[in-house]
Amino acid sequence: MLATAAVVGYGLHTGFQRSARGADLPNVIARFDRQPLSRVAPRIEALPDLAAFAFRLEVTNVDLIGGAHRSREGVVEVLSPGRRGFDLLAGRELSVRPGEAIVEQGVARSWGLRLGSRLLLDGLGALRVVGIAESPDNVAFPLAAPRIYLSRPALDARFGVERDPQVNVAELWLKDPRQLDQVLGQARASSYGLRGLRVITRDGVRVLLDQAAGIVIALLVALSAIALLTAAVMLGASARAEVERRLAGIGVRRAIGAGRAHIALTHAVEAAIVSIPAGGLGVGVGYLVARGPSDRLLEAINELPPGVGLLAPLAGCWALTALIPVLASGWPALRASRRPPIALMRGAELGGRRGGRSLLGRVRLGGNLVGLAALGARLVSARRVRLLATLAVLGVSVGFILLMLALASELNTLQSDPGSLGKRYQLTASLPAAAVPQVRRLSGIAAVAPRYEVQALDSFSLGETIDLIGYPGDHTIFEAPPLVSGHRLGSDSGAEVGRGLAQVLGLRPGSTVAVELPSGHEARFRVAGIVDSLQHDGRVVYVSSRALLASEPSAQEQLAVRLSAGASPVAVTRRLAALGAKPKATGGATDRGRSLIAALTAILRAVAIVDGLVCIYALIQALFLTARERRSTIAVLRACGADAGAVRVLLGGAAVAAVAPAALIGVLLERFVLGPAMARLAIGYASLELSAGSGEIAAVLAGLAVLAAAAVLWVARQAGREPIVVALS
Amino acid sequence: MVSLLQACGVVKRVGRGRASSEVLAGVDLDVQEGELVAVLGRSGSGKSTLLHLLGGLDRPDAGSITLAGQSLLGCSQRELTRIRLRRIGFVFQSFQLIEEMSGEENVLLPAGLPGAPPGGALRARNLIEELGVGAVASHLPHELSGGEQQRFAIARALVNEPALVLADEPTGNLDSVAARDLLAILRGLTAAGRSVIMVTHERDVAGAADRVLEMVDGRLR
Numbered sequence: 001m002l003a004t005a006a007v008v009g010y011g012l013h014t015g016f017q018r019s020a021r022g023a024d025l026p027n028v029i030a031r032f033d034r035q036p037l038s039r040v041a042p043r044i045e046a047l048p049d050l051a052a053f054a055f056r057l058e059v060t061n062v063d064l065i066g067g068a069h070r071s072r073e074g075v076v077e078v079l080s081p082g083r084r085g086f087d088l089l090a091g092r093e094l095s096v097r098p099g100e101a102i103v104e105q106g107v108a109r110s111w112g113l114r115l116g117s118r119l120l121l122d123g124l125g126a127l128r129v130v131g132i133a134e135s136p137d138n139v140a141f142p143l144a145a146p147r148i149y150l151s152r153p154a155l156d157a158r159f160g161v162e163r164d165p166q167v168n169v170a171e172l173w174l175k176d177p178r179q180l181d182q183v184l185g186q187a188r189a190s191s192y193g194l195r196g197l198r199v200i201t202r203d204g205v206r207v208l209l210d211q212a213a214g215i216v217i218a219l220l221v222a223l224s225a226i227a228l229l230t231a232a233v234m235l236g237a238s239a240r241a242e243v244e245r246r247l248a249g250i251g252v253r254r255a256i257g258a259g260r261a262h263i264a265l266t267h268a269v270e271a272a273i274v275s276i277p278a279g280g281l282g283v284g285v286g287y288l289v290a291r292g293p294s295d296r297l298l299e300a301i302n303e304l305p306p307g308v309g310l311l312a313p314l315a316g317c318w319a320l321t322a323l324i325p326v327l328a329s330g331w332p333a334l335r336a337s338r339r340p341p342i343a344l345m346r347g348a349e350l351g352g353r354r355g356g357r358s359l360l361g362r363v364r365l366g367g368n369l370v371g372l373a374a375l376g377a378r379l380v381s382a383r384r385v386r387l388l389a390t391l392a393v394l395g396v397s398v399g400f401i402l403l404m405l406a407l408a409s410e411l412n413t414l415q416s417d418p419g420s421l422g423k424r425y426q427l428t429a430s431l432p433a434a435a436v437p438q439v440r441r442l443s444g445i446a447a448v449a450p451r452y453e454v455q456a457l458d459s460f461s462l463g464e465t466i467d468l469i470g471y472p473g474d475h476t477i478f479e480a481p482p483l484v485s486g487h488r489l490g491s492d493s494g495a496e497v498g499r500g501l502a503q504v505l506g507l508r509p510g511s512t513v514a515v516e517l518p519s520g521h522e523a524r525f526r527v528a529g530i531v532d533s534l535q536h537d538g539r540v541v542y543v544s545s546r547a548l549l550a551s552e553p554s555a556q557e558q559l560a561v562r563l564s565a566g567a568s569p570v571a572v573t574r575r576l577a578a579l580g581a582k583p584k585a586t587g588g589a590t591d592r593g594r595s596l597i598a599a600l601t602a603i604l605r606a607v608a609i610v611d612g613l614v615c616i617y618a619l620i621q622a623l624f625l626t627a628r629e630r631r632s633t634i635a636v637l638r639a640c641g642a643d644a645g646a647v648r649v650l651l652g653g654a655a656v657a658a659v660a661p662a663a664l665i666g667v668l669l670e671r672f673v674l675g676p677a678m679a680r681l682a683i684g685y686a687s688l689e690l691s692a693g694s695g696e697i698a699a700v701l702a703g704l705a706v707l708a709a710a711a712v713l714w715v716a717r718q719a720g721r722e723p724i725v726v727a728l729s
Numbered sequence: 730m731v732s733l734l735q736a737c738g739v740v741k742r743v744g745r746g747r748a749s750s751e752v753l754a755g756v757d758l759d760v761q762e763g764e765l766v767a768v769l770g771r772s773g774s775g776k777s778t779l780l781h782l783l784g785g786l787d788r789p790d791a792g793s794i795t796l797a798g799q800s801l802l803g804c805s806q807r808e809l810t811r812i813r814l815r816r817i818g819f820v821f822q823s824f825q826l827i828e829e830m831s832g833e834e835n836v837l838l839p840a841g842l843p844g845a846p847p848g849g850a851l852r853a854r855n856l857i858e859e860l861g862v863g864a865v866a867s868h869l870p871h872e873l874s875g876g877e878q879q880r881f882a883i884a885r886a887l888v889n890e891p892a893l894v895l896a897d898e899p900t901g902n903l904d905s906v907a908a909r910d911l912l913a914i915l916r917g918l919t920a921a922g923r924s925v926i927m928v929t930h931e932r933d934v935a936g937a938a939d940r941v942l943e944m945v946d947g948r949l950r
Contacts, residue, residue, distance in 0.1 A: 640839040641814020
């Protein structure tokens with residue numbers, strides 16, 4: 001578990017920096033609507049502190065065929081001479097010869113393309129793959145569209161030199177990345193007239209990826225801590241039992257003059273002889289198990305695997321796994337050797353056994369199966385420290401399993417449920433506002449209104465874009481993100497602002513938000529209220545459509561369609577299509593990253609399963625150690641006529657004593673500690689309810705009960721195999 | 730007198746290969762109902778091994794053991810468990826009371842097992858009173874004297890009304906007064922029609938039995 005966490009966690013944590021360095025990723029990537037190079041180049045050249053720059057033409061929705069695969073959403077990057085900003089994993093650079101292409105590694109892997117393979121590109125015909133690339137500025141195919149790179153000189157050689165080629169991407173490398181703010185400010189000042197400008201920095205890419213990877217890393221670290229705690233507690237208990245078994249031998253050695261340190265050292269060395277190879281084996285197995293999925297995950301997000309860099313964390317894991325048993329053996333031996341040799345030779349105990357000081361106290365045991373189960377509970381609770389540790393391990397594990405299931409469910413909801421954005425309309429239709437009365441007459445429709453949306457930039461700092469949304473009249477009929485402060489939109493000069501944007505710009509009700517629209521005009525609105533919105537990280541502004549259209553008449557227009565209760569979306573979609581609209585189902589907050597979310601959800605569920613394995617390990621260990629220590633008790637029971645079923649009832653009582661409180665701890669931990677903490681970690685710009693539902697809790701508790709039953713059956717079977725006379729002796 | 734237990738040519742080996750040795754080399758034994766039999770022998774002579782075989786806790790390598798007409802050799806583990814529950818009571822050398830249970834709860838334990846005869850709770854109370862440990866019935870084992878612990882151990886052996894009581898060094902951990910009291914109790918059991926086999930290495934303890942058999946070289950004399 002530790003090695004698995006190290007492989008995945010280290011790989012994800014360091015992946016971006018490694019890949020960005022390898023790919024020579026630009027400090028700034030600016031995308032804009034297609035422009036002649038002559039119009040953009042002077043503005044870029046005038047920027048301060050530039051080490052280099054390069055231009056590309058990015059063509060999207062291209063028909064691309066590779067082998068038996070085809071995509072109509074291909075992306076072709078036409079590279080001008082200069083630095084390229086991606087890593088070449090195999091093959092060579094593009095030459096000036098026509099018919100050559102470099103493919104992104106995700107495409108090569110998914111489509112089975114190798115160096116020399118042929119690609120068919122709509123309009124260009126056959127291309128030969130001469131290189132395979134990795135670019136960490138975006139995730140890989142199939143999480144993103146398939147991407148290939150072509151050389152502009154090669155295109156010029158085939159079609160003739162273009163006098164003033166079109167470009168829509170500029171890559172900037174700075175001499176001093178610390179000057180990024182000044183460069184961005186200067187770029188902002190000189191960007192007027194460039195429509196559709198979107199800028200992302202190298203740090204911006206890293207932050208986006210870290211947000212996704214950070215949750216996985218945090219969960220893996222927490223799981224490793226649980227696994228380590230479990231292993232430490234169980235190894236400690238096991239070592240203690242072993243020392244107890246060998247007390248007479250320790251007494252003899254003390255009697256013939258062995259010192260305490262010598263005895264402790266002997267036990268520690270014995271443990272090391274086992275733990276060093278066993279730890280190495282465990283770390284090796286963990287590495288082998290995790291390396292494949294981890295590398296695939298890194299490939300999926302276009303990052304490089306860590307390679308030899310992983311040696312140091314794995315060595316640390318090995319040292320830790322070897323050290324724990326050494327300490328767990330040496331310490332009880334040192335403690336035991338404090339006793340007088342004669343007491344040790346008589347088989348004295350390490351202490352804490354007699355006296356019935358169990359956590360259950362002196363609960364009266366009935367003379368029936370319930371009494372037997374209660375005895376089991378009392379046996380396991382007699383080892384108070386171990387029981388508390390087991391409760392902690394199981395409780396935290398249950399809490400994390402619930403958290404991961406809640407996270408996976410929340411991700412699914414965010415992905416598929418428009419309600420997660422406060423959206424109350426289910427369909428959009430590409431029809432003009434004039435078609436509203438016609439659409440309203442269709443059956444199955446509760447409300448319809450034109451919805452206008454435009455991407456703007458805030459006027460004070462260059463960065464992420466802002467979604468400006470406008471409705472005529474009350475927008476809460478169609479979109480009602482929860483109001484955090486202030487009041488709803490009441491006039492054309494007012495705006496409801498998403499909390500994400502309010503946090504970035506320090507906005508409050510009464511403040512003014514100024515945005516730069518694609519047309520180059522600036523619009524100012526008074527903040528009426530702050531709303532909780534997950535759309536676009538909360539960088540959203542609701543205004544009246546009249547105010548929006550006054551500043552940006554070309555705002556994207558579509559109809560928002562809210563269905564009547566019980567209406568079939570399929571039937572309404574058909575009716576809308578009959579009017580000539582292109583109806584589209586409304587997506588959730590993460591609709592654009594559906595594949596990545598699916599991958600993350602799968603990882604979370606897989607980690608939950610691993611956590612479940614930690615649970616069963618902790619349970620089996622706790623029961624096994626109890627059965628081992630109390631073998632004479634079980635033997636007496638069997639000698640008195642207890643059958644295998646009675647032994648199972650006894651151990652079942654022990655399991656219930658550990659599982660029932662742990663389940664309660666886990667549920668409370670998730671509900672009141674882990675869920676809120678993770679919600680704050682994941683999204684700081686909105687209130688996210690991250691708590692497991694009753695179905696998930698019931699499923700986890702049922703799973704825990706099954707695990708406990710399996711552990712009881714296995715341990716009871718082991719206990720039943722030991723001859724009674726051996727256990728009695 | 731009716732024969733309750735018969736052992737014939739019982740052999741038990743321990744170890745394997747060249748290290749193998751016969752602990753019991755053909756033991757024959759016949760115990761009547763209501764008889765107190767003592768098996769005397771040195772430490773390591775195989776007395777306890779014989780007791781374990783007679784009680785169905787272990788299986789012999791050769792020979793036969795019959796309890797009330799039923800052969801123990803052909804029994805499955807489940808059947809042996811049932812026989813131990815209803816027909817055999819064990820008194821162990823070091824009492825083997827369960828530390829987390831009071832004296833009374835220890836006595837009740839076999840009576841609560843599935844298949845135990847009904848009325849165990851009443852029998853347990855009566856036995857505790859008869860053996861004179863009613864005042865300390867709620868005490869945990871470590872709060873009891875050796876003699877009291879052994880009385881609870883005997884009560885536990887008797888709670889399901891077994892026909893045969895097997896006692897392994899029952900006076901081994903007792904002082905002379907407690908040992909004398911215990912022998913009187915065992916003697917009293919035979920008066921109620923139960924058979925008792927006790928193994929001991931103390932000749933004067935064995936002297937209290939109806940019949941004394943000595944274990945020498947893996948055989949009974």
